[in-house]
Amino acid sequence: MDVYKILAVNPGSTSTKVAYFENEKCMFNEDVFHDSTILREFPSINDQLDYRMEVVNAFLKDHDIDLEDIDAVVGRGGSCASVKGGVYRISEKLIQDTRNAVGGLYHSSMLGVQMADRLKNNKAQLFMVDPTVVDELQDIARVTGVKGIYRKSACHALNHKAVVRRFAKKTGRKYEEMNLISAHIDGGITIMAHDHGRMIDGNDGGGGEGPFTPTRMGSMAITDFERYFSGLKPEEVWSMTSVTGGFSSHFNTSNSDKIHQKVEEGDPYTTLVWKAMVYQCAKSIGSMAVVLKGKVDAILLTGGLMRFQDIEDQIQDSCGWIAPIYTYAGEYEMEAMASGALRVLRGEEEACTYTGEPVFNGFHFE
Numbered sequence: 001m002d003v004y005k006i007l008a009v010n011p012g013s014t015s016t017k018v019a020y021f022e023n024e025k026c027m028f029n030e031d032v033f034h035d036s037t038i039l040r041e042f043p044s045i046n047d048q049l050d051y052r053m054e055v056v057n058a059f060l061k062d063h064d065i066d067l068e069d070i071d072a073v074v075g076r077g078g079s080c081a082s083v084k085g086g087v088y089r090i091s092e093k094l095i096q097d098t099r100n101a102v103g104g105l106y107h108s109s110m111l112g113v114q115m116a117d118r119l120k121n122n123k124a125q126l127f128m129v130d131p132t133v134v135d136e137l138q139d140i141a142r143v144t145g146v147k148g149i150y151r152k153s154a155c156h157a158l159n160h161k162a163v164v165r166r167f168a169k170k171t172g173r174k175y176e177e178m179n180l181i182s183a184h185i186d187g188g189i190t191i192m193a194h195d196h197g198r199m200i201d202g203n204d205g206g207g208g209e210g211p212f213t214p215t216r217m218g219s220m221a222i223t224d225f226e227r228y229f230s231g232l233k234p235e236e237v238w239s240m241t242s243v244t245g246g247f248s249s250h251f252n253t254s255n256s257d258k259i260h261q262k263v264e265e266g267d268p269y270t271t272l273v274w275k276a277m278v279y280q281c282a283k284s285i286g287s288m289a290v291v292l293k294g295k296v297d298a299i300l301l302t303g304g305l306m307r308f309q310d311i312e313d314q315i316q317d318s319c320g321w322i323a324p325i326y327t328y329a330g331e332y333e334m335e336a337m338a339s340g341a342l343r344v345l346r347g348e349e350e351a352c353t354y355t356g357e358p359v360f361n362g363f364h365f366e
Contacts, residue, residue, distance in 0.1 A: 030055070215242065
């Protein structure tokens with residue numbers, strides 16, 4: 001059997017992950033944390049590209065990986081026009097649209113395809129798998145109270161899909177036969193309702209909607225938003241929605257380990273803010289149960305912050321009545337990226353072509 005060598009790069013809101021696979025086996029992986037105090041020094045996310053590439057180059061050097069031997073490079077995708085789920089070849093059009101954030105999502109995932117392009121060699125195929133802009137929303141979930149403005153899907157699609165499929169396989173059922181709620185809780189938080197194989201609703205995490213997180217301010221009343229941000233430059237507003245909000249605003253750091261240490265020590269204010277974030281996660285899970293009309297087979301908790309048992313306990317206390325809760329601490333994005341590339345390399349799946357046409361382009365009634 002042929003051995004395919006695959007490099008996966010995954011820039012997240014608070015970290016850069018790199019992994020090297022030989023077929024399905026992960027040979028080496030690394031997860032480098034980036035504190036918000038460092039990221040806020042960059043005027044824009046695109047300006048972080050060289051900084052993030054330092055992590056990848058160090059990884060290749062440390063593990064003596066020859067880039068010329070790589071058969072495929074997979075970059076986490078995001079910020080391009082919305083697409084259906086699947087494996088996409090990275091093209092100049094995709095790189096350009098991602099760099100320009102044509103999909104309206106300004107998130108660190110936009111660096112993934114740019115990083116993959118930096119890592120190309122004479123033979124490697126470049127892929128993007130289930131990017132953050134996978135759009136499967138039901139129409140009723142798109143409508144807002146302002147004509148011409150529509151809600152969009154911007155979530156951790158890669159990990160949401162990986163976890164629900166893992167759960168389905170474990171239970172001997174098909175993903176397409178179940179109703180599930182998945183919550184990715186980490187530097188970014190997105191909570192999605194899955195209706196028989198489609199993510200029909202969820203919060204637009206990349207756009208600042210939903211619970212506040214270690215780096216994002218989350219939803220707030222528009223009147224409060226206007227009062228607080230009056231007079232600020234657009235880039236300063238963006239920073240609060242993506243880098244300097246949430247824990248960064250409250251504690252001047254997004255390092256959840258340091259913050260949780262203060263929770264364990266009983267600091268009252270830190271404990272209140274920590275529990276408030278989890279409270280907002282539970283509220284969002286409850287709203288997705290309404291989307292699924294109470295017919296929920298399971299609630300799946302995933303993401304890096306699920307390493308803290310008290311998050312699971314609080315959500316169990318608030319949402320355990322809805323459906324059984326299962327925890328998949330960490331994330332399975334790297335495996336999902338490598339698996340997607342491997343399916344194409346083996347001829348088991350055709351790679352999609354990115355056209356730049358969004359899945360949804362407004363309602364058109366006669």
